[in-house]
Amino acid sequence: MNEFFVQNTEAIQKILSAYPAGNKRPAVMPLLYLAQRTNGFIQKKTLDEIAEILEITPTEVASIVGFYTLYHDEPGGRYHLQVCTDLPCALRGADRFLQDLCDNLGIKVGETTADGLITIEEVKCLAGCHHAPLFQVQGDGDISYHEDQTVDAAMQLIAELKKKAAEREGTNA
Amino acid sequence: MSAYILYRHRDIPNLNQLDVYQKNGGFEAIKKAIKTMSPAAVLNEVKDSGLRGRGGAGFPTGMKWSFLPGNLWPHYVVANADESEPGTFKDREILESNPFQFLEGLMLAAYAVQANDAYIYLRGEFWQIARRLDTCIEELYAEGLLGDKLFGTKYSLRLHTHLGAGAYICGEETALLESIEGHLGQPRLRPPFPATFGLFGKPTVINNVETLTNLPPIIEKGAAWFKTLGTEKSPGVKIFSLSGCVNKPGNYELPLGTTFRELIFTHGGGIPDGRTIKAIMSAGASSVIVPADDRALDTPMDYESTQANLNAPLGSASVIILDDSVNMAWLVNKTVHFFRHESCGKCTPCREGTYWMSHLTRRIAAGEAAPDDIDLLNIVARQMQGKCLCALGEFSTMAVTSGIEKFRADFEKLVNH
Ligand SMILES: Cc1cc2nc3c(=O)[nH]c(=O)nc-3n(C[C@H](O)[C@H](O)[C@H](O)COP(=O)(O)O)c2cc1C
Ligand code: SF4
Ligand code: FES
Numbered sequence: 409m410n411e412f413f414v415q416n417t418e419a420i421q422k423i424l425s426a427y428p429a430g431n432k433r434p435a436v437m438p439l440l441y442l443a444q445r446t447n448g449f450i451q452k453k454t455l456d457e458i459a460e461i462l463e464i465t466p467t468e469v470a471s472i473v474g475f476y477t478l479y480h481d482e483p484g485g486r487y488h489l490q491v492c493t494d495l496p497c498a499l500r501g502a503d504r505f506l507q508d509l510c511d512n513l514g515i516k517v518g519e520t521t522a523d524g525l526i527t528i529e530e531v532k533c534l535a536g537c538h539h540a541p542l543f544q545v546q547g548d549g550d551i552s553y554h555e556d557q558t559v560d561a562a563m564q565l566i567a568e569l570k571k572k573a574a575e576r577e578g579t580n581a
Numbered sequence: 582m583s584a585y586i587l588y589r590h591r592d593i594p595n596l597n598q599l600d601v602y603q604k605n606g607g608f609e610a611i612k613k614a615i616k617t618m619s620p621a622a623v624l625n626e627v628k629d630s631g632l633r634g635r636g637g638a639g640f641p642t643g644m645k646w647s648f649l650p651g652n653l654w655p656h657y658v659v660a661n662a663d664e665s666e667p668g669t670f671k672d673r674e675i676l677e678s679n680p681f682q683f684l685e686g687l688m689l690a691a692y693a694v695q696a697n698d699a700y701i702y703l704r705g706e707f708w709q710i711a712r713r714l715d716t717c718i719e720e721l722y723a724e725g726l727l728g729d730k731l732f733g734t735k736y737s738l739r740l741h742t743h744l745g746a747g748a749y750i751c752g753e754e755t756a757l758l759e760s761i762e763g764h765l766g767q768p769r770l771r772p773p774f775p776a777t778f779g780l781f782g783k784p785t786v787i788n789n790v791e792t793l794t795n796l797p798p799i800i801e802k803g804a805a806w807f808k809t810l811g812t813e814k815s816p817g818v819k820i821f822s823l824s825g826c827v828n829k830p831g832n833y834e835l836p837l838g839t840t841f842r843e844l845i846f847t848h849g850g851g852i853p854d855g856r857t858i859k860a861i862m863s864a865g866a867s868s869v870i871v872p873a874d875d876r877a878l879d880t881p882m883d884y885e886s887t888q889a890n891l892n893a894p895l896g897s898a899s900v901i902i903l904d905d906s907v908n909m910a911w912l913v914n915k916t917v918h919f920f921r922h923e924s925c926g927k928c929t930p931c932r933e934g935t936y937w938m939s940h941l942t943r944r945i946a947a948g949e950a951a952p953d954d955i956d957l958l959n960i961v962a963r964q965m966q967g968k969c970l971c972a973l974g975e976f977s978t979m980a981v982t983s984g985i986e987k988f989r990a991d992f993e994k995l996v997n998h
Contacts, residue, residue, distance in 0.1 A: 426741040428781055433763035437746060441708075462763075475765045476746030478705040494667040495866055495915045496824035496901055532749065532919055533667035533866075534706055537822070538830035544706060551708045 412457035416442060420461065432462045436472055440479055445549030449480040478546075485520040485527030487547035487569050489562075493530050496537035505541035506530060508559045513566070525573055526566055545569070586810075586818050587794050588834045590678035597713075599720050602681040608726055610797040611688045615732050618800075623693040627796065629804035631816040636661055636752075636789030637864070637896045639815075639884040648776035649694050649784040657780040658691045658699040659761070659787045663745060663752035665704055667919060668865035668899035671820040671832050672790035676703075676710045679794070680717050684740065686793035688727070689800055691738050694786055698739050702757050705746040714742050749923035753971050754787040756925065767927040768971035789897075791820055811837035815883035819898050823849045826856065826904035838886070842878040845902060856904040860988070863887055864896025866916045867976035869983035870909060909988035910995050913980050914939075914946035920977030931974030934965040938981060950996045959985045 413420060419442060420435075427434040436458065443454040450473055459466040473479045491506045510517055510528055520527040536542045539555030543562070547569070554565060590596040593605055602608075614623050628643025649656055660683070664672045675683050691699045703711045718740050721727040729737040745751045748766045755769035758780050779785020795817060799807050811817045815837040821844055824830045828850030835844065841861060845851065852858050861877060862868040871877050871891045880890040887895040903912065921935035941958040944950040962978035969975055985992060 426743075431781065434743075434761055436763040437744065437760070440746075441705075441744060464763075471765060472763070476705070476748055478747035494919060495912065496668045496830075498915055499825040499901070499903070499907065500830075532922060533665060533669075535664045535670040535673045535704070537668055537670055537824040538832070551706055553706075553709075 410457050410460055412443065412454050413461055416446075433464055436462055436464070436469060437476070440469070440473065444479060448486070448547075448549070449483050452481075455481070485547075486525045486573055487545055488527045488529055489543055489545050489566070490529045490531040490534075491541065491543040492532065492534045492536070494533040494537075496533070497540035497542065500537075500540040502541045505557065505559065509562055512559055512563055523570070525570055585834055586798050587675065587682070587791065587820060588679065588832070589682065596682075597678055597680055599681060599717070599724065606801070607681055607797075608685055610800040611685050611692070611726070612732060614689055614692055614800055615734055615736055620693050620695050623689060623800060626804050627693065627799060630799045630807040631804070631814070632792065632795055632799060632807065633815060633884060634789055635791035635795075635819065635897065637666075637894075639895065642788065642792055645776070645788075646690070646694050646786055648774070649786065650777060653777065653784050655698070655783055656694045656696040657783055657785040658687065658694060658696045659754075659757065659780060659785060660687050660699065660701040660790055660793055661752060661754065661757060661787055662701055662703040662707065662710075662790045663749075663757060664707075664790070665749040665752050666865040666867060666897055666899055667916075668824050668862070668901045669822050669897050670824075671822045671897070671899075673707065673710070674820075674832055675790055675794050676707065676714065680714055682797055683790055683794045684714075684717060684721065686796035687740065688738060689796040690786060690788060690793055692736065694784075695736075696786075697737050698741065700761060700780070701740065701742045702751070702761060703742060703744055704751070705744050708744060711742045711744050718742070748925070749919075750925045750971075750973055753973065756971070757787065758785065765925070767925045768973075770970070812881065812883045812885075814885050819882070821882065822897075822899045823902070824899070825862075825902040826852055826858075826907065827902045828853050835882075837883040838881040840879050840881055841873075841900070844882065844900060845878070849902070852902070852904050854904075856906060858902060859905045859907060860903040860909070862901040862903070862980070863891065863893050863898070865899035865901065866919055867972075867979055868896060868901075869893045869979045870903070870912070870987060871983070872987050873903075908995070909980075909984040909991040910942070910945050911991075913984045914942035916980045917942045917977060920973065924973065924977070928970040928974065930965045930968040931970070931977065934961055934969075934974065935977050937961050938977070942981075945992060945995055948995050948997070952993070952996050952998060954996060955985060955989070955992045 423435045423438045439458045443450050455469050456466050459469045493502045541557045542555040545552050595601045632642045633639045743761050750756045751760045751766040756766040760766040775785045808816045819837045821833045833848045858873040861871045861873050884895050917938045921939040924931050924935045926932045962981040
């Protein structure tokens with residue numbers, strides 16, 4: 409029983425319809441996003457189910473997950489806060505910003521806060537170089553941009569994210 | 582009257598809403614094209630306009646379209662919205678604030694080559710933009726501006742968005758096609774070219790977002806009008822993404838042929854903190870580092886002049902400004918790490934070359950290198966040149982060799998003597 413297909417039949421069929429009839433493979437990236445948005449990351453079981461739907465091998469699907477950096481096959485922190493430190497941003501203080509933010513949280517780049525909620529990462533250009541320092545937040549199946557940042561503003565956002573997560577836990581329980 | 586041609590949203594509030602776009606002449610061009618012009622006539626108008634691709638290579642758009650064979654079907658059009666070159670952020674503003682003009686341009690390109698399906702490939706980080714575009718596309722179907730038998734003709738058109746997932750190389754057009762097909766984003770060997778063997782093995786046109794956004798005004802006002810803007814060989818306006826050490830970084834829509842000086846000092850407000858300008862990169866992190874002397878500053882930013890005067894391509898016109906506090910060895914370490922991270926690994930010179938260069942640049946930037954390492958870095962970069970499967974490998978060496986040639990003292994300063 410392909411649970412992923414059963415739970416998302418309509419969405420999956422809509423995705424498949426965007427590509428030529430009989431050619432299912434192009435749906436692999438959209439389906440991986442669908443899985444990631446549902447579960448926060450791509451579980452091995454879902455990966456196998458996607459392979460089955462598309463009639464390709466799980467190894468082929470896994471190679472896509474491995475090649476593209478926006479797919480996660482491990483849970484990681486609830487929110488990935490990803491600061492751009494590429495050249496144009498670095499010229500406007502992005503490295504300093506990242507360092508100060510990490511110091512404030514008491515973690516290093518790549519680490520997750522003790523409550524498991526916030527992972528701080530360094531990423532390449534996000535096409536927002538004129539609004540440095542900036543970062544994107546990946547989490548809850550979404551990606552949002554936060555531009556012209558200060559450490560204070562970022563800390564405030566982090567507090568809000570933590571509150572949001574706590575509220576979610578509360579309603580789920 | 583809006584003075585902007587591409588960034589019309591800066592004059593017209595809420596232009597990203599369909600009714601506002603339509604009230605301001607939106608979709609008149611596509612109606613005119615489909616109802617009154619043959620596909621060949623649309624293609625010829627674009628050819629006559631002299632429009633050149635805004636994604637980097639500056640290839641004439643109409644000519645590119647004309648390469649599609651008439652005896653192989655279906656044809657596809659793909660919009661390149663991958664926008665991942667460090668220093669480039671122009672397409673994002675179009676997609677967010679003037680999406681319908683871009684979509685209308687994509688429709689015109691599709692009609693000209695008689696494609697019934699067109700894809701928009703967006704970098705994965707643009708996922709909210711993609712979601713909004715999906716809504717725009719739904720609205721167009723509902724309004725009868727997309728779908729079957731448009732405006733009572735036999736022509737049908739469907740648009741689809743496809744999200745990448747964090748790989749700069751997918752901006753390269755053949756890697757992009759591989760990515761849509763559900764493969765690793767790795768460039769294809771050419772020939773065959775996408776014009777004959779593209780998406781799903783069919784003839785395909787790939788155009789940049791900004792290129793496509795030029796099409797509605799060209800069809801509406803004609804090639805002759807378009808040629809009154811810009812220079813003779815580089816007609817039209819261009820969006821320059823200005824970033825780095827400058828007071829007012831941002832996107833500037835200006836005629837091609839505007840000088841670097843005007844962009845940086847008149848529009849960009851000059852250099853902050855009383856510092857002086859040291860160098861320019863004209864095409865993002867892929868570009869050579871050009872010392873900012875008077876000759877460079879007075880160079881018109883068009884495809885020919887930039888190449889002729891500075892031996893640097895205008896590329897996507899992502900102008901990064903470097904002031905006198907910037908050490909070029911530090912800079913090169915940044916760009917090389919970018920390319921090492923983004924190398925797709927398909928060919929050895931790039932995979933290994935970016936790896937070795939990144940070790941050397943890290944050592945140099947950290948003050949741990951020996952004097953010989955500078956020449957070694959230069960040799961590795963020069964050995965890569967001309968040997969890589971796609972332009973990314975070549976791009977990775979540009980700042981290295983030009984940096985060492987023009988700013989060797991910056992490197993010497995950091996090595997142990
Ligand atoms: C490594 C690499 C990255 C590229 N990234 C982009 C990009 O993000 N956006 C884009 O439009 N073109 C990009 N290009 C250029 C495309 O391959 C292609 O030439 C362009 O999309 C064609 O459109 P145009 O003729 O309208 O300019 C890239 C090229 C290379 C080699
Ligand atoms: S040059 Fe680099 S990015 Fe291009 S195909 Fe070779 S390894 Fe891949
Ligand atoms: S360099 Fe940071 S967004 Fe472009």
